[in-house]
Amino acid sequence: MKSLQRLSKVIVSTLLALSLVLGMAGAATAETQYDKIVYAYATFNNIPDTETLATVEEAINAITRDAIGAEVTLKPIVIWDYSSAISLAMQGGEKIDVFQSLGDLNTAISTSMALDITDLMDEYAAESKALIGENWLAACSHEGRLYGIPTFKPIALTPMIIYRQDIVDELGLDMSAVNSVQDVTAVLQAVKDAKPDMTPLAAVNTGNIGLGLTVPDVDYLTDNYYYPKGVLMNDELTVVDYYASQQFADTCALARTWFNNGLVMKDAATTSSTAAELMASGNYFAYIASYSYPEKDTAASLEALGGGFKLGAKIIGSAFLDTTSINALSWMVASTSTVPEKALQFLNLTFTDPQVVNLIIYGLEGRDYVNNGDGTVSYPEGHDASTVPYTAQLSCGTLGNFFIMYPMAGTDPESLVWELEQNQNAKTSVAMGFTFDSSSVKTEYTAVTNVIDQYLPALICGSVDPTTEIPVFLQRLEEAGLNEIIAAKQAQLDAWVAAN
């Protein structure tokens, strides 16, 4: 009796333990004869479910099986998580063959995430190479070796003021006279005078009222726009401290006048609302940001984001291209890929095959989008970006070749011409093609980034007095090692100049 009881105890506990373990076991998958390529891209849209994704993959595979003898697995990742998700996946040995940079090409190269594709280009991606051209490819090179292909799209970012057309009409303001950021002051003041309850200028996002990019002709030397460290200014090949420049001081002073006169939102330095949300609230008149589309298209596409107000756009600066503006969004073959040739071939297709790239962006015709017959596409009747099963429409400027994608209904075909022209005619940096490898000053980078986080938002949004704050800021930057970063940049730049 007792032994039976004991036996049952053992059995029950074994079962309990087993059931816990079995619950965690997964299922194995079948294999196919085609090489598999995992294409990881950042999306601003909803992540589609697995079945939907499979239908799009199947449509792409129908093309790629014949074209390059490979099958593709799409791996959309939300943009905010993209960099860390890719980094973790590659550390963990997960299969990723093609991935992109989001302003961090530099890191991808210095930590060997990106494969050296110099010798593969001619054989597997010749069309892309011809399409993009040596000049732009140089932006993805490091020490003469090629690591990525830049997204082919309107790249030149032009600073603009986006404003409420209804208020401009009501007050009879002349926006055509607004050609620089200084001209903006008068318009904001006029709005403030006429509508005291309104805050004229909204923040674009946290700690950014759009003034950063209105400082003309700055080569950020591989840093992102929000954290410039050592930069090139005035077409000279001397690395300088951005924050010590007269232009920066002037910009902060302008922001300060706006702040003191109530022309800009008070919490701009810390708000977590974006310009679109703020504008939709009806309390704001305008914001300043940089776009790569013509004025009319920019206004139209921003209007489509919702908010219910008629918007206008006016260019208030000129575009400037440095290495970062080209390689910020570039595509790489993973160094861990087992089929790098196929991966590069597929990457090539995203630059050259309209069918492939439109499948990735818009999904399946009929289900996810409809063709309007005039070359443009729309969402099916009664649907929008958030209700169709698959769309990555907002990623259109971040992957492959933008110029072979279907334009959305409402876009002027002339725009493409303007955009191509901007790309070709925009002023370019004297150090175009130079990339900075930050690995020797990583410690200083972390420290300096923290100091910038602490001081820059308040300065550039006008919430503090620049005459007293900038000296403190400069002092702290120096303590954190900014000079070492500048020296390292100068040394690498000199070597690059000597080699070119």
Next chain:
Amino acid sequence: MQKRRKKRLAKTGPLLLIAAPGLLYLLINNYLPMFGVFLAFKDFNYIKGIFGSDWNGLENFRFLFRTRDAWIMTRNTLLYNAAFIVIGTVVAIFVAILIYELGKKRRVRLFQSALMLPNLFSWVVIGFIVYAFLNADTGFINNTVLKALHITPISWYSTTGPWPFLLVLVYLWKFTGYLSIVYVASIAGIDKSVYEAAQLDGASKIQQIMRVTVPLLKPTIILMTLMAVGRIFYSDFGLFYQVPQNSGRLFDVTQTIDTYVYRGLMELNDVGMSAAAALYQSVVGFMLVLGANTLVRKLDHENALF
């Protein structure tokens, strides 16, 4: 001897078996990843992998001590946590005693649940609730309270002074209900006859609380405090990042080790340096637990954790 061991195994075997999956989980989830400490001493490279990457000594730790921020963030982390442990415990016990004294009525339970509610909110949500109060343009405090009192509006997110108090207040609002649960349970476990004896001796309600309840809670307090001390080098990231809306002007009073590491490495995505920061926190935390336990053992042997 052998027989006895066999007998013991028969008795504990089934229990061990039930615990096995849990232990296995602990091993896989908490112990295996410890191999990752390698990374803190390596210059990580994706091609060479974890074991193949080059050693670089203490280079990865250097960034933690690079600037005077090192002092500020260590001070903030330690002082805030110390404040949370002391004030949090006192308030939690106070609330627990009140709840217990109110008895087991339905409305008391409802009240207790309501106290628990903030604990279920995420920091992002709490950050916005605070923002609704403190927003410079439209916030409740500036627009209603200060206006009514004829005080000039304060730009809360760029004034460092009030934040140490605000952060403690927000912390208490979120966690008091949760922390008090443990103490309510402990108080409920105290033998009623002790109170009856105290009453017979003429102890007042206050005396019963101070002389009976609090001393009998001592083991729980020590256990909870020891656990908190172990995490004293970690900060609640959401509290220090979301609640002050990541405002640069407030870094002097809101920067903690976690937020510093997060901000510094956001741009670099550096694996080695992240590992170094985590290792530093763990090692110091571990030493603090050992230290605190030794102290407790010296003062009061019975209540030491190990």
